Amino acid sequence: MGAVSSRCDAGHQHSGSDQNNDHTPIIEDDDGRKQSSSGGHRSGETVPCPTCQGTGRIPRGQESKLVAVIPCNDQRLRPRHTKLYVAVSVGVCLVISTLVLFFLFPRSVLLSPVAVKSSLVYFPDKYVLIDITNVLNITNNNYAPVQAYNLSVQALNFETVVGTVSIKNVTSVRPRSVTTYSFLIPVNLTDPNLNNYCKKVSLPVHILYLHLQMSMTIYYLAHYEQLSLETYEFIDCGANSTTPHQMQTPPP
Known part of the structure; x- marks a missing residue:
């Protein structure tokens, strides 16, 4: 019996020590x-x-309210090749912006006369009708296409308007190219003196002096521009002519 109690005491002491360890x-x-x-x-x-x-x-629940403090000598605050990355990024941005400015910078679009392609003369009773075909060059110096609209031409003979023409849709000019455009302008000579002059058979050549005033609207790079041109031409109002000859620019 004494041995049993001793074992129980030992077990009780052991359990007590375990309880003490649990509360540590x-x-x-x-x-x-x-x-x-x-x-x-x-x-x-x-x-x-x-x-x-x-x-x-x-x-739990305070993750967004707490701030982690990193030592100043932590390597994460000093990433490698930072200056190289910044320099490369700045260089790439400069190259891209330079290319964009180079290709999208508006350049000039030129309208220049080329020649009188032909002139066909008709002799009604009281006037002279001449159909003149002119050739123009439209030069596009941009890296973008150009749309040409509203070509307006007025022909004058010594301050008298003898012919007009208006064309809404002209042509399209590709980037960095020159497009040749032909148009016909009817000239109606109703003045009696000009009528007699052009119909006089005794004259070998009937020179008619015309002053052409042209204007055209172009659209490119999201904006419109107005082009104008003045030129002179001489035709034979007494006979048909299908031989092209050059037009002349006005004097300064």
Whole structure:
């Protein structure tokens, strides 16, 4: 019987020691931490974490409210090749912006006369009708296509308007190219003196002086421009002519 009680006592003592071990805190209290750290640090050099409360874990729901502090000598604050990356990025941006400005910068579109292609003369009773075919060059110096609209031409003979023509849709000019465009302008001579002059058979050549005033609207790179041109031409109003001859630019 005595042996049994001794074993029970031993078991009771063992269970008591287990209960004492169960109540032993995993993380020491403040005094214990200060005493344990006294060998490496003096008392007062360390303080407990105010946010995690000594547990070493962040409370749930406070992840967005806490701020992590990184030491100044942490390598993450000094990434490698930072200057190289910044220089390459700036260089690429400069190259792209330069190319965009180079290709999209508006350049001139020129309208220039070429020649009188032909002139066909008709002799009704009281006037002279001449169908004149002119040739123009439209030069596009841009890296974008150009659309030409609303070509308006007025023919004058000594300040008298003798013919007009208006064309809405002219042509399209490809980038960095020259397009030749032909148009016909009817000239009606109703003046009696001009009528007699052009119909006079005794004259070998009937020179008619015309002053052409042209205007045209172009569209390119999201904006419109107005082009104008003045030129002179001489035709034979007494006979048909299908031989092209050059037009003349006005005097300065």
